[in-house]
Amino acid sequence: MVSSTFAMEINLMKRIPDSLETQKPQQKIALSVYDVTAWYGDFAALHNISMSIKENQITSLIGPSGCGKSTFLRLFNRMNDFISDFRVSGTVKLNGKNIYSKAVDVVQLRKDVGMVFQKPNPFPKSIFENVAYGLRIQGINNKSVLEEKVEQALKQADLWNDVKDILKRSALALSGGQQQRVCIARCLAVEPKVILMDEPTSALDPISTARIEVLLNELKDRYTIVIVTHNMQQAARISQQTAFFYIGDLIEFSDTEKLFTNPEEERTQNYVTGRFG
Amino acid sequence: MSNLQHAIFELKESMIDMAHLVRSQLLLSRQAYLDFDTDIAKTIVENEKRVNEMELANDQLCENIIALYNPVAIDLRFVIAMLKSNTDLERMGDNVEGIAKYIIGMDKPFKKAYIDAFETVKMFDICIEMFDNAIEAFVLENTNVAASLFKQDRQLDKLNQHATQIAPNLLMKDTAYSKEILASVSIIRKLERIGDQVTNLAEEIIFYLDAKVLKHLKKKKKFL
Numbered sequence: 488m489v490s491s492t493f494a495m496e497i498n499l500m501k502r503i504p505d506s507l508e509t510q511k512p513q514q515k516i517a518l519s520v521y522d523v524t525a526w527y528g529d530f531a532a533l534h535n536i537s538m539s540i541k542e543n544q545i546t547s548l549i550g551p552s553g554c555g556k557s558t559f560l561r562l563f564n565r566m567n568d569f570i571s572d573f574r575v576s577g578t579v580k581l582n583g584k585n586i587y588s589k590a591v592d593v594v595q596l597r598k599d600v601g602m603v604f605q606k607p608n609p610f611p612k613s614i615f616e617n618v619a620y621g622l623r624i625q626g627i628n629n630k631s632v633l634e635e636k637v638e639q640a641l642k643q644a645d646l647w648n649d650v651k652d653i654l655k656r657s658a659l660a661l662s663g664g665q666q667q668r669v670c671i672a673r674c675l676a677v678e679p680k681v682i683l684m685d686e687p688t689s690a691l692d693p694i695s696t697a698r699i700e701v702l703l704n705e706l707k708d709r710y711t712i713v714i715v716t717h718n719m720q721q722a723a724r725i726s727q728q729t730a731f732f733y734i735g736d737l738i739e740f741s742d743t744e745k746l747f748t749n750p751e752e753e754r755t756q757n758y759v760t761g762r763f764g
Numbered sequence: 765m766s767n768l769q770h771a772i773f774e775l776k777e778s779m780i781d782m783a784h785l786v787r788s789q790l791l792l793s794r795q796a797y798l799d800f801d802t803d804i805a806k807t808i809v810e811n812e813k814r815v816n817e818m819e820l821a822n823d824q825l826c827e828n829i830i831a832l833y834n835p836v837a838i839d840l841r842f843v844i845a846m847l848k849s850n851t852d853l854e855r856m857g858d859n860v861e862g863i864a865k866y867i868i869g870m871d872k873p874f875k876k877a878y879i880d881a882f883e884t885v886k887m888f889d890i891c892i893e894m895f896d897n898a899i900e901a902f903v904l905e906n907t908n909v910a911a912s913l914f915k916q917d918r919q920l921d922k923l924n925q926h927a928t929q930i931a932p933n934l935l936m937k938d939t940a941y942s943k944e945i946l947a948s949v950s951i952i953r954k955l956e957r958i959g960d961q962v963t964n965l966a967e968e969i970i971f972y973l974d975a976k977v978l979k980h981l982k983k984k985k986k987f988l
Contacts, residue, residue, distance in 0.1 A: 720834050747836040749975035756837045761766050 517542040517711040523577035545712045547722035550732035564600040601674035605686040607666035609658035621677040644672035664695025684714040768833040782818040789860045794888040800873035808864035815857035822850040845968035852961045859954040866947045887955040894962040910966040920959035927952040
């Protein structure tokens with residue numbers, strides 16, 4: 488008779504596929520850049536960058552101050568366009584479409600590519616109105632639709648239980664971590680495809696940071712997330728892929744696990760181990 | 765130099781100290797074996813406590829680096845390699861102590877003819893040379909020197925096999941010396957184990973420097 492332990496082992500072995508690789512669904516590319524160079528006046532902040540960001544995962548951008556990672560992040564929702572002497576060459580695509588083509592509606596682009604900033608920046612309005620803000624701009628004024636979408640966004644941002652009874656209170660009265668989650672909910676309410684985050688937890692305490700990190704892990708199943716972070720441990724904890732920028736160059740872009748255990752480039756190794764930066 | 769680099773430097777220095785202590789224990793065991801000197805053998809047993817203390821101290825250094833500095837990349841590999849090498853060095857210390865205890869337990873000296881037949885001195889010398897190479901590879905961060913240990917380990921394996929083959933015949937021929945013959949075989953086994961453990965050190969050096977895992981590979985050099 489086969490012992491129960493042995494039988495269990497056989498069952499476990501049956502569950503292991505012949506090739507784990509074949510079980511992995513092919514991930515689509517959400518964002519791609521090809522040969523992108525970006526200038527502020529005469530200064531080239533990014534040099535000939537090419538890379539592809541996969542859908543439904545978190546991609547971290549790391550590098551010392553001034554390396555171009557925030558400029559790179561802001562390419563995806565054309566936030567750099569607000570800077571008068573900014574120009575860009577090369578191609579930046581969202582779901583295969585060039586977002587710098589003249590036909591692109593920038594307002595629609597910023598709906599598709601939401602952004603969360605370093606410091607929580609709720610508007611001086613109620614919690615409800617903060618989350619409903621983007622929806623109202625889109626022309627949605629039906630009360631029940633707004634209520635439904637605000638509730639959904641607050642739930643996705645893991646804030647609903649904290650604020651469901653105080654929706655009319657000013658968002659500015661919330662804690663820093665809660666304010667940042669209001670901003671995330673505001674971004675989610677308009678149902679973007681991509682969420683850009685520029686150091687979203689650097690102004691938060693460790694507990695609020697941990698909550699946001701858990702939230703990001705949940706959100707990545709529905710959204711593509713690109714995050715700039717100075718906290719390398721955060722990049723290691725939350726992202727599936729990491730890009731290391733240095734003085735405007737993309738030095739290395741690989742799976743986060745690989746980049747933090749065995750980077751290909753010496754400059755990456757020196758940066759992640761704190762030997763410079 | 766960052767605080768992490770200071771901590772890593774301190775760990776490396778401490779590991780080198782421990783390696784030198786275990787190496788000196790091995791040298792003493794060679795002398796105790798050849799001269800049948802039980803006083804030296806007792807010194808080895810006494811020194812083993814120091815090896816154990818160093819193991820605990822190095823474990824603590826590794827734990828502190830992981831907890832305080834979150835090392836990554838080569839620094840993380842270094843700390844992982846040191847945790848494993850620390851255990852290997854301590855076990856080498858145990859094996860040398862085991863050799864010393866066999867010598868203490870002997871009633872009479874080993875016969876010169878048997879020492880020659882078992883090629884025990886050669887085994888001791890290979891082990892010591894391997895140890896020197898491992899320390900050199902570690903201090904100079906030289907993976908070529910580390911890789912040279914794999915060949916030397918195979919020599920030890922062959923000498924161990926040779927001893928196992930000739931031992932039954934010697935035991936049948938010279939029953940009056942059976943205790944000494946069996947002790948010699950046991951000492952040879954311990955030297956062979958020390959060879960394996962020095963080889964582990966070489967694998968860890970290659971792991972942390974080149975991020976290559978050579979464990980359980982038969983033809984290790986092919987992968988370098």
